[in-house]
Amino acid sequence: MRPSYYRAHVLLKEQMKGYSMTDREATGYCKMDVRGERGKAHLFVQNLRSISVNTVYGVYFIIHSPEQSIGVYVGVLGLSPQGKGELRWDFSPSQIGDSPYTIEDIGAVAVLIPQEERPGHFICPLIGFVDEPFQWQTNFTIWEKDSKITVLHEKKIEEEQTLKNHTMEKNEVENIQKKEDFFQKEKNLKITKGIEEKQEKDSKIARNTEGEQERDSKITKNIENEHENDSEAIRNIEKEKMDEIIKEMVDEKQTEDDFVGFNFDFSVTKDEKSLALIQHWEEKELESVFLICPPMSPFENPNLGKDWVRITPKEIALLPLPTWSFIHHPLVVEGYYRYHHLLLGKGDDLFPSIILGVPGQYYPKYEPLAYQNGFSHFYCCRDIGPRTGEYGYWIVKIHKDL
Numbered sequence: 067m068r069p070s071y072y073r074a075h076v077l078l079k080e081q082m083k084g085y086s087m088t089d090r091e092a093t094g095y096c097k098m099d100v101r102g103e104r105g106k107a108h109l110f111v112q113n114l115r116s117i118s119v120n121t122v123y124g125v126y127f128i129i130h131s132p133e134q135s136i137g138v139y140v141g142v143l144g145l146s147p148q149g150k151g152e153l154r155w156d157f158s159p160s161q162i163g164d165s166p167y168t169i170e171d172i173g174a175v176a177v178l179i180p181q182e183e184r185p186g187h188f189i190c191p192l193i194g195f196v197d198e199p200f201q202w203q204t205n206f207t208i209w210e211k212d213s214k215i216t217v218l219h220e221k222k223i224e225e226e227q228t229l230k231n232h233t234m235e236k237n238e239v240e241n242i243q244k245k246e247d248f249f250q251k252e253k254n255l256k257i258t259k260g261i262e263e264k265q266e267k268d269s270k271i272a273r274n275t276e277g278e279q280e281r282d283s284k285i286t287k288n289i290e291n292e293h294e295n296d297s298e299a300i301r302n303i304e305k306e307k308m309d310e311i312i313k314e315m316v317d318e319k320q321t322e323d324d325f326v327g328f329n330f331d332f333s334v335t336k337d338e339k340s341l342a343l344i345q346h347w348e349e350k351e352l353e354s355v356f357l358i359c360p361p362m363s364p365f366e367n368p369n370l371g372k373d374w375v376r377i378t379p380k381e382i383a384l385l386p387l388p389t390w391s392f393i394h395h396p397l398v399v400e401g402y403y404r405y406h407h408l409l410l411g412k413g414d415d416l417f418p419s420i421i422l423g424v425p426g427q428y429y430p431k432y433e434p435l436a437y438q439n440g441f442s443h444f445y446c447c448r449d450i451g452p453r454t455g456e457y458g459y460w461i462v463k464i465h466k467d468l
Contacts, residue, residue, distance in 0.1 A: 072100040072159070076175050076194040078111065085191035087115045087149040094192055096175040105159040105169065109143070110152040111177065111192060116145050123177050123191070125153055127162055128202050129209070130173025135202035137188075138163040138209050143177060165209050172196055351384040352420065355410065364409060364423070364459065366449040371411035371421050378408065385410075385420065385464075392422060395439060397432075397460060401425045409459050423459035428452045436460050 078094035086092040094111030109125055117123070123143040129136040140163065145151040159169040174195045178188040186207070359375035379402060382393050392398050401424035402408055409423030426432070428444050436444075439462075446458040 069100075070102050072098070072169060074098045074196055076196055078109075078175065078177065078192040078194040081176075081190040081193045085115055085117075086113050088113060092149075092192060094177075094194075096194060098169070098172075100159045100169055103158065103160065105157045106154070107140075107157060108152065108154050109175065109177075110150075111143065111145075112150045114145060114149050114151065114177075114191065116147075116149075117179065121179060121182075123151070123179060126176050126178055126208075127167075127172050128174035128176055128193075129162075129165075129167045129171045130200055130202065131171070134205040134207060135173070135200075136165075136167070136207055136209050137176070137178070138165050138167065163209070164211065167209075173200060174202060355381050355384055356412075359410070362409065364447055365445055366447065367445075370445050371413060374409055374411040374423075376407045377410045378402070381410070382408075382422075385422075392462070397426075397436060397439065397441065398424050401460070413463060419463045422462050422464065425457075425459055428456045428458060429454060432460075 074097070076096045076098070078096065080086065080091040080093070090113055092111060092114040094109065094114075096107060096109040098105065098107045100106075114123070123145070125140040125143050126137040127140060129138060140157075141153050141155055143151045143153050157163065162168065162172065174193055176190055176194075177192040178190055181187045181189060188206075190203070355377065356373060356375055359377050359381065362374045362376050364374055365371075379393050379398065382390060398408065405425040407425065409421075409425070411421045411423065413419035413421055423445065424441070428446070441460040441462045443461040443463075444452045444458055445461050446452060446456045448456070450456070452458070
């Protein structure tokens, strides 16, 4: 049975000397490509000299059979002044050159020159065999439609083809029916499965939506309640921290001159002393945050701050008091909820400050909320300016001597 796809690459070599342009042998190749009922061929030669005007190079498929070898004419090969030539043609793989022979019968491809003084005889400058070489010149003839061998062969082929077509038609009808039944069954199964999956997906989406709405409602309510108490809570914490620090200092019974490593002027007011103590405590706590928390390199641009570390909201409570209000900020809550971390770094040396970064994506609609609450910049992780959808950090700078 002939395959529906076939490809061959036949190398042409010099069969008879004297037809090359130089001392080097003439060479060439023939490519054949069959897909279904369409065949294409491309023959190329080089270093082949031109011959007389009345004589041409003919290209033939050589049919190999036990009785005799038959040449099926393909076309004339034209040559350039450089000795190069090529021929492209289409053919039917089941009927080579209107003959009863198929692609499976081809044993060789040859370039032939007819001998005018000896009709039916040929000179072969180039030939290439599809498989093993065979003796083709001993009993060689050119295929003609009305020859005796052709008529007998065509009759045999016609009978075989009729039987083959009848069998193929019967099998094809059965195969078509089987395929239709199979595809209809598959289609019904896919439709049923698709409906069930869609129903299940819709149910999950509905449940997830309800859960998210409930969770968002609780978060929003908690944030609102916590913001209402923020100012009062910070004032109470400031007072408690101040009292605690003063108490610890007094209990240690340190003298006025080396009180916590400072020489205080006790001519100042009590509030000024308390403020100095709080500032000293803040500096120690801040330094511990940068020492303990994991370091990060979040930005390609090295000029965007320095000494970056990864923190959580609980570290904000160890920072200077002005930063405590950010613990319950909606932008901070959402950023930490989504990305599970916050960012802390130091500003440049000219204007000392600490920098709090909240992870997120840049969208222009978030700018008003961010800017109203002190977030003045958006630093992209890549070394580019803010772009819609770009990942980075919303930045708030808090001036503080480090």
